Amino acid sequence: MSTPNPDERRFALRMALRLPIVVSGRTEDGSAWSEPTETDDISTSGTLFHLNQKINRGDRLYLRAHKPDGSPIEVTATVIRIAPAIYGTARIGVAINEPSESWLRLFVSWVADEQPAVPDPDDDEVF
Secondary structure, three states: OOOOOOOOOOOOOEEEOOOEEEEEEEOOOOOEEEEEEEEEEEEOOEEEEEEOOOOOOOOEEEEEEEOOOOOEEEEEEEEEEEEEOHHHOEEEEEEEEEOHHHHHHHHHHHHOOOOOOOOOOOOOOOO
């Protein structure tokens, strides 16, 4: 039986979802940076993604994403996990700080797939 890792505290439903996002932040010298990437998974309270940019645990980041209807959301997040990944990138886990309700709406809109239903071309019903 494995011993639980105290750093592995996940309190929310997590879903595998490749969602394009733009992550921004500041380097230690204060220079702004921005990097497009995509999520590996998202939850109601955070997300996991890959970055090339060097960051530290506890750093504050800004995430931009779009709901299925195209409307943008922007949230702030804190880095809670950094793990090595492929090709020199790092897997970054963040907790959403604010506005958390915007992130929750994004999560629900993608998980519930609020996109309008597309009629089935093989459906012979006539209206």
